[in-house]
Amino acid sequence: MVLTLEILFLGISLLFLISIIANKFGERLGVPALLIFLIVGMLAGSEGPGGIPFDDPPIAQMIGVIALAYILFSGGLDTRWEEIQPVFWPAIALSTVGVVLTAAVLGIFAVLVLGLSPLTGFLLGAVVSSTDAAAVFSVLRMARARLKGNLRPFLEFESGSNDPMAIFLTTGIIALILTPGESVLALIPMFVQQMVVGGLLGYGMGRFVVWLINRLKLESEGLYPVLSLAMVLLTYGLTATVGGNGFIAVYIAGLVMGNSIIVYKKSLIRFHDGIAWLMQIVMFLALGLLVFPSELVPVIVPGLLTAIFLILVARPVAVLLTLIPWKMPMNEKALVSWVGLRGAVPVILATYPLVAGVPDADMIFNIVFFIVLVSALVHGTSIPSVARWLGLAAPLQEKRKLSREFDVDPDTPSELIELTIPPDAPAVGKQVVDLGLPKGALIILMQKGDERFVPGGSTVIEARDTLLLLTTDDLVETVRARFLSGEEPGDAPRAS
Known part of the structure; x- marks a missing residue:
């Protein structure tokens, strides 16, 4: 069959519809959205009933980066500063030191148990070291997963701010593998630069967009969402161009905008919530298409062992050690340890070794994808039950009825x-x-x-x-x- 534009549109629309309908049934069963979208993508791929050929890691990586930028911006836009202010420093510690500890502990496991070389083992640890913002936002904002106190903003802020460290570790270790003899100490200035430039530009761009939206006085209300869409890409692109981390920049820009007085704020928040869902579907479908299910079979045992170690050892050790300076109850630390959802970010990071031509990159990608499937299935379906078991589930609240418009x-x-x-x-x-x-x-x-x-x-x-x-x-x-x-x-x- 010749692929025409009409057939392409038909296929894309059907994938979207199937994903949305499947997610509706998945919510009733307690299955997270990311797992639904990944499975739909795998079924639509070349080894599934859909038969869509897709084996282009650079394109998948580009789709993932763009999608993640909009997801992080939406997450920041819908986060209130007064909620995260009490948990700011422990969340920052967990999104930096905690990520490094997770990567290190899992890297040691990969070297000793899976038999990988030290740098390859630590590369695997770095790729899966951060929790996934899209997955955490999706699960924690469901009515059935309400948490007491500041746990939800703590976990959301951690997931929204820990990707830069994981990206830095991944790209840094890839550079060490491809350039033998490079010193690890040379990575420290690059990390400081990415964090500082990303944070400053994110805050500056957020303040600028607030000023621009309130002063521009556009003729049509519909142009404000278009303006915000452009500013997200501008913030990411400008920050990355001057050596900062674009992901932390767009998240901080969204946080600044969401906590400022701007015209049409509620409509902008609703618009970007819809864009975030669209980006989730596109991102997970693309990553699902990139996977060949037959290649997952050989990594079932190492993937399952790594996933179990990550869930039961690496993440809890990192959480417990990182949060020592703060007097957090043990049941809250246990829940923070359990909410270690891995989603699109590890899969996107797993494309970096593929694109760079790192040895054993295919094996790393397949193990990471298997870990994400296990994490989505285990974490995504159990968080409400674990929260209730730990006595941290908050009573359900009615959705806002009157103020939305x-x-x-x-x-x-x-x-x-x-x-x-x-x-x-x-x-x-x-x-x-x-x-x-x-x-x-x-x-x-x-x-x-x-x-x-x-x-x-x-x-x-x-x-x-x-x-x-x-x-x-x-x-x-x-x-x-x-x-x-x-x-x-x-x-x-x-x-x-």
Whole structure:
């Protein structure tokens, strides 16, 4: 059959539809999205029913880099600084020192057990040393995987910031393999340069985009997402060109934008969430197509041994040693150890040795892919259960119902609050006029059952009502306390 443009479009659309529908059923079974997309890609490949020939590591690597840039930007855009601020330093330590320890421990295992040469063994350790941001974001943001305290922002921030270290280790070890006699110490200045330049340019570009979006005043709202798409590629490309790490730059740029006041912020967040899902599908499908299932058979035993060692030894050792300076409860350390999802990033990094022509690159790629399959199946399906077993699962919360379509004026200190009234709240049974809301707080929408309306002063607050309030930044906690506790922050406890 001659491959025409029409047939190409048909094939791509069918792969997308199959992936989305399969993911819907996978969610019900607790199977993570990345595993679904990888399997669909493998089935569509040359050794599957789809029969699509694809054996081009450089193209797969390029697709993966672009996709990962948008995924990291979306993750930063949807992360609130006040959530990660309490866990900033331990997460940074785990995303740097923890990655090095994971690579070192797994490298020793590869040398002693798999019989690889020292540099090849440490290359394998470096490739799988980081957790995958796309996989972690996907799993932890499912309703069934809610975690207590700061665990979710801690794990998301770690996964979003640990890729640069893994990339540095991978490219550095490849350079050592291809240029015998090169000193390991020569890699240190390159690492410092990548981190510093990446961090500074990421912050600077984030501030610049915020200024540009708020001052440009485009005629059409639809142009703002296009502008943000261009700025992601500009941030990555500019940073990489001047010797910085593009991945950390786009993540920090997204973090800066997400925690700034910008026009159409909610619509931009929703847009990039959709782009992140599209990039996940494209990336995992491409990586699945790149794999030949028949080549995985010879690496089942070494791949399974390596995956088990990584899950049960390397990641826990790295977590426990790295987090010694911080007083984190042991059950939280155990969960952090378990949330070591490996996904697209290790597979993308495994293409680096292929492209560079490193000896045993094919074996490394196949072992890494097998590790990713095992990690997706084991970690992705078990995190909610492990969290409950460790006593760290948070109660499910309803999705936001009313505030999704509202934006506040970026030139004002306004804030939207959405509250679902619990049965034991002191506001239950009171009229709106009797709540004593402070000046500057206004209920702009209420939902009772399936009915939505603007409440009046005589409207009675009932359990499970959902309220959307407009207030100012400095009154947020006061308004929230007035509905849920009946007291303002700082009030003395009432006598019983």
